[in-house]
Structures are given as structure tokens and as C-alpha cells.
Amino acid sequence: MNSSPSASLPDAAGLSLLRYAPPSWQPYIQLARLDRPIGWWLLLLPCWWASLLASNVKHAPPNFWHLALFLIGAVAMRGAGTTYNDILDRNIDAKVERTRNRPLASGRISGRAAALFLGAQVLVGLAVLLCFNGFTIALAPASLAIVAVYPLMKRVTFWPQAVLGLAFAFGALVGWAAEMASLTWPAVFLYAGGICWTIGYDTIYALQDIEDDLIAGVKSTALRFGSRVREAVGLFYVVAFGLIGVALFTAGAARGWALVGWLGLGAHFLWQIVRLDPADPRSALRVFRSNRDAGLIFAAGLAVQALL
Template sequence: MNSLPGISLPDAGRPTLLRHAPPGWQPYIQLARLDRPIGWWLLLLPCWWASLLASNSLHVAPNFWHLGLFLIGAVAMRGAGTTYNDFLDRDIDAKVERTRNRPLAANRISPRAAALFLAAQIGVGLAVLLCFNRFTIVLAPVSLLIVAVYPLMKRVTFWPQAVLGLAFAFGALVGWAAETGSLARPAVLLYAGGIAWTIGYDTIYALQDMEDDLIAGVKSTALRFGGHVRQGVGLFYALAFALIGAALYAAGAAHGAALLGWLCLGVHFAWQVWHLDPADGGVALKLFRSNRDAGLIFAASLAVQALL
């Protein structure tokens, strides 16, 4: 399939990467969402949170080698997940304005080429995984089962965001396991908080597609909440804030810089809810992307506390 140079999707960031990439690479960049890094950031942050929280609990310095491995793994596995998602959703994507120019939906790349690209990305993720301890190597692949069913959930339930949360927040378990070789209450609480956080921010993201989703028969929490979407997002953000705070307390890290970072995270959640306008897709996209900054602030606070 021939690619069309310079096609930028509506919710992509600055098209710098696409503009400078060879035309033949562009469909693969878009399949892996490398032109939209917010996805791998949101997959990475629970890994960083958990790794740094474990460092605080163990009273050791952050494991920067592991933090770097999580970065590589998040980019690779986010790309694998979106490639798989686009492979299954290519017919639905063709009916939705925001997604109709995706490489598979627009026939700019063949399903076979996409499958080979998927295998290559999984290979990178596997290479990263083998750098961790045995418990983590056994634990992490469980998330692939969740990833496998996620693209199908929007066809059968108004809660696909909850399934996405199970997958995206799984790094909270993996990050803790990588540092401790086991799971404990702080990791489980952080995982639950990450699920609630994901439901909140992905509901905001889904506001962009409500009209098209109705036409295509796709379900989402944005449609389920309807006119109460602000209250729904606020409820899940409040739950995320409480559970993440409980994880801090359980790990013995509810003080100093970590506590301040948690409070800043809560303020950011409140700011998002306050500015949410269900009728404005542009605002929804801006608020959704801002979760990277909120997550980085909390991660930085955990790193500072561990170093201190």
C-alpha cells in the first residue's frame, strides 16, 4: 500500500515527526502513535509511580536503570496495543471522522504489514521484560490478556474505559514487582487508583467522538454519563486521589515531597473537572493531554522523596 505524505490525524500533536519521516515510515509512525506520545506517557507513569513508591518504602534511591527500561517498554507496548487495536477496528475507524484516516482504515498499509509490525514491537517489549526479575517476567504478560479483549469491549459495554484502566494501570503492579520481587498492599491500592484515573481521563477523551460513536454503534462512559459527565469524571478522579493517597500511606511515604506531589495531583484533577466542557472537543483533548503533566509532577515528587 502506498502512503500519502503528510497525513496528520486530528488529535495528533505537532506533525514534526511525520514531516521529517520518509513517506514509507509514516503509516507505521501513526500505527504506533509515535506522533501522539501522550498514550505511552499514560502507560509509563503508573510504572514509574510504583517503582518510585517501592524505592520510598524500601528507603533506597530510585532505580534509574529500571525507570529507563520502563520507558522503552512503554513506547513499544503502547505501539503494539494501538497497532492491534487499529487492526481489529479498521472497519469502525473508517466510519468515524477522527479516525477515518488511520493507516489501516484508509488502506494506506496492508493488514499483513501491520501484523509484522505488531510482532516486532512485541519483540522489543519482550527483550525489555527479560531484564527484570523472575516474578515480574511471569506477572507482566498477564496484562496482554486484558489488551487482547479491550478493543472488543466498546461493542458490548458502556464501560470500555474500565477495561482500558485494567491494562494501562497494570504498570503499577509491574513497577512494584520489579523493585521488590513480589506484590503488596501499596501496589494493589496504586493499581486501583490508576484504574480510576484512567476511567476519568479516557471519559474526557471519549467526549470527542460521541456523535460518531452513536452512528457507529460504539459505546463509552462518555455516552453512559450523558449530561452528568462532569460528575462522573469528578467521581472517578476523587476515587483515584483517595486510592493513590492510601497507597502512599500503606508504603510509609505519606510525608514530605511525596505528600506534596499527591496534593498537587488532586488540585490538577479538580482543575480538569472545573474546566470540562462536554460540548467542546478541543478542550477535552487539552484536558486529556494534561494528565501527562499531572502524572509527571507526582512521579517527580516520589523521586525527590526517595533521594532525600
């Protein structure tokens, strides 16, 4: 097994933790995607949306303790998910230019070490989960079944992005349950909107791999939509915007800064569609990463309204 220091992967963030981490830590940082924080941001934001929306419903300030727990849990569980994904996909990753230098695909770490690291991250997520109410503790593990099948979906369907949406948007249900100890229609609409949002942004992300996916036999919505990918992403963003708006209105929270945040989210979706160049992988990566800002705009609106 090659233990030489790892270089940054092509889609790593500019200010990478790899610059400062000891060489022995680098494969684990890459397994957990800590050098690519956009992933845990996108897992975290639906949790924050739902928690802040519930605060608006209760006319209460944001629950900062819960928001902090969601942050820790999102980093841990996103890392666990990507580690699990890399364990299953090591052979496929070795055939794709963007992923062939990942720790398992390149042989820089053993499968046993990756499995132990996976277990450690799951334990952190479990510790966070046990801080919530009983309803949330019972609800959250349902997402693990979705996470378990997601890496297999790219082998059998052109819609793995939809399965990813079911997993990444699940935080909308968990965030609401943590505040309300129940699930009601606003949470369901927010979850559905998050699923459509995920399909849209992950289709953009998949544009980077179209040529390699064809060689490796991997399926994606980017391949399915072909020359109409911009229109398809736009459609999913329109539906996402609408469903998130329905969540606001059914919760009775479509007022003030929460409404401004929702409109800002829609404006950012429109900006993404205008900027997206399906033929330019670098452009696709930039637009994909901008979804952190889109989600934060909506979260900020909800937070300010809750504080007021």
C-alpha cells in the first residue's frame, strides 16, 4: 500500500486542510471530504431550515444549541457517508479521472482502516442524535437505509441524484422533529423541496464526470437529460422554490425576513441557471458550490425573523 502524502483532489476547496495536516491524516481528511466542506454544508442546511422554520412557528428565538448539534452531526455523518461510498466505489473511482486519486482507489489506505474510520464517525453522529427528543431519535435512523443504497444506484438507474435527495434533504424532517417532537405538513413540503433542490445541484455536479461516467458505465441525471440539462435543472429549481414556499405558507411563517430569505433563494436559483455552462466542468463546479450561499440566504432570513 502506498503511504506517500496525498495531493489535493481536483474538486477540493482552495484552502485545503491538506496543506496543514500531517501526511498520515491526509487520507482520512479526504475520506471524510473535510477538504471539500460544501458537502456537509448541503447536508446541514435543510436541518437549519427546518429548525429555524419551527422557531418561527413557535414565535421563539432560534435554538442555537440544536443548530450547533446539527453542525457537528452533519460533518460527522457526511464523512461517514462518503467513507462508506468510497469503500463500495473503490473500483469505479479508479476508472474516473476526478476520483482515481481518492485514498481507497489509489491504495493509500486499507479497507480495514477505512471501515474503522467509518465506525468512529457513526459513533459521533449517534452521540449527537442522543441529545434530541425521543421522536427524533426514532426518526433519524430511517435515513441510514437511504444512505446504504445510494452508492449502488448509479449502477442501475439514471436517477441516483433522486436517492441522494432523499438522504440529504432528510434533515428537514429531523430539524422539525427536534423542535416539535412530531412531523406536520410544513416539514413534509420542506423535505420535498429539499429533494428537488438536491437533484438540481447534484445534476450540476455530475456534469464534471460525463465522459468518464460513460467509460465506467455509471449513470446520472446529467447523462439522462443530455442537451437539455439546463432546462431540467431549472425545472427542479422552480419546483423546489415552490415547495419551500408552500412550507413557509402552511407553517404561517411567510412574513418579514423569512419571506425575503425565500425570495433571495429563488433569485439565487435563477442566477445559477443563467451562469451554468454545461460544457465547462469548472463552471459547473463553481455553480454547484454556490448552493451553500443559496441555502444560507434562506436560513439567514428565517433566523432574523425568528430573532425579531
